[in-house]
Amino acid sequence: MEKPALARVANAFLRIGNTTFGGGDTTQAALQREFVDRQGWITQEDYAIAFSLARITPGTNVVAFCAAIGARVAGWRGAVAGALAETVPSAAIAVAITWGYEAWRGNPWVHAAIAGAAAAVAGMMFASVWLLLRPHLRSMRQALRAMLFFAAAFIAAWEFRVTPLPIIGAAALAGFLWKDE
Amino acid sequence: MNALVIYALLLKATCTSFSGLASLPLIREDFVVKRHALTDQQLNTAVFAGRAGPGPNGIYVVSVGYFAGGLPGAAAGLLAVITPAFLILPMMRWLKGRTESARVRSAIRGVILGTAGLLLAASLPLARDAVVGSLTLGIVVATFLILSFTKVDSAWVMFAAALVGLMARG
Incomplete structure (x- = not known):
């Protein structure tokens, strides 16, 4: 398989990573179409390994996924290009939106729009909780x-004000000792 | 806030979470509860800013950095998003094959379930701040149902909610 030029790889990450809305899953699906099916730069197996390892890499899965795919295609420079191309433009947009909020928050119309969006963020957080739980509810x-x-994690955090790190550590240990399959 | 401190705190949050918004409980603990560098409303806005644009959901960390320390803070946030991603490179070399271990997978699922509990505990104060009447309560419920049970892109839901807020004022 012929290695593509770094610029082409970075361009593909830039184009796909910053034009797909809906978070990591959408981006990873779009990258599969481009890198595996259209360009043939990586194999389906490479994709599957990057996908599963990205799930257990700390941080934002899709950024790790892009670093892994970039490394597979173009070595460490590809990894850096993948991670930067996936994050820098969207980070600039997020800062612009945040700046806009700071500059216009005194405006009652902007305030009304933000109030609506803030309520949607709260709903989205509850949906995230449900989406994290749902795959683990298949059998009684x-x-x-x-x-x-x-419930143990929620009560520890909400009722007893335990900080997140010990809760995450305890959950990992409990999961390791009590296998679910 | 100093950009290095922002980087260290955000890195602690991103390094101990396994998906975009899972870092939120630790970020709220450090920036809102302990240091008062952000309000719950600003944290809400940061999450909105991360979701309203393209790219990964975890990019809201950049907005948190911006609120806490301006542009240097935003750069620190971006670095905190990128840094843990490179852990995948040695993992690809050394962990290839071990992801099939049932115990390792079970431990990861334990972390995901614990994260769900933490996320609920972090969501309640944000919801309390955001719900100011029946309209905003309706938006919370509608957003939850749409994002939980349909494939509609969250960015559209955010924009629709902002539009509903505008129309309610007009």
């Missing part, structure tokens, strides 16, 4: 285990 036994982990 699995659901009971999942609800126990979920």
Whole structure:
């Protein structure tokens, strides 16, 4: 398989990573179409390994995924290009939106729009909780285990004000010791 | 806030989470509760700013950095998003094959479930801040239902909610 020029790889990341809305899953699906199916730069197996390892890499999965795909195609320079191309333009847009909010927050119309959007953010957070839980509710036994982990973490944080790090560590240890399959 | 401190705190949050918004409980703890560098409303706006544009959901960390320390803070936030991603390179070399271990997968699922509980605990104060009447409560419920049970892009829901807020004022 012939290695493409770094500029072509970076261009593909820039084009796809910053024109897909809807988060990491959408971007990863679009990158699969481009890198595996259209360009043939990586194999389906490379894609699957990057995809599964990105799930267990700390941080934002899709950025790790882009670094892995970039490394597979063009070495460490490809990894840097993948991570930067995926994040820098969207970071600039996020800063512009935040700046706009700061500059216009005294305006009652902007305030009304932000109030609506803030309510939607709260709804989105609850949806994220549900979407994290849903795959773990397939059988009664699995659901009971999942609800126990979920409730224990929530009560520890909400009721006893335990900070997130020990809760994450305890959840990992409990999951390691109590296998779910 | 000093950009280095912002980077260290945001890196701690991104390095101990496994998806975009999962870093939010730790970020709220450090920036809102302990240091008062952000309000809950600003954190809400940062999440909105991250979701309203293209790219990964975790990019809201850049907006958190911007609120806490201006442009240097935003750059620190961007670095905190990028840094943990490179852990995948040695992992690709050394962990290839071990992801099939049932115990490792079970531990990861334990972290995901714990994160869901933490996310709920972090969401409640944000919701309390955002719900100021029946309209905003309706938006919270509608957004939850749409994003949980349909494939509609969250960015469209955010814009629609902003539009509803505007129309309610007009």
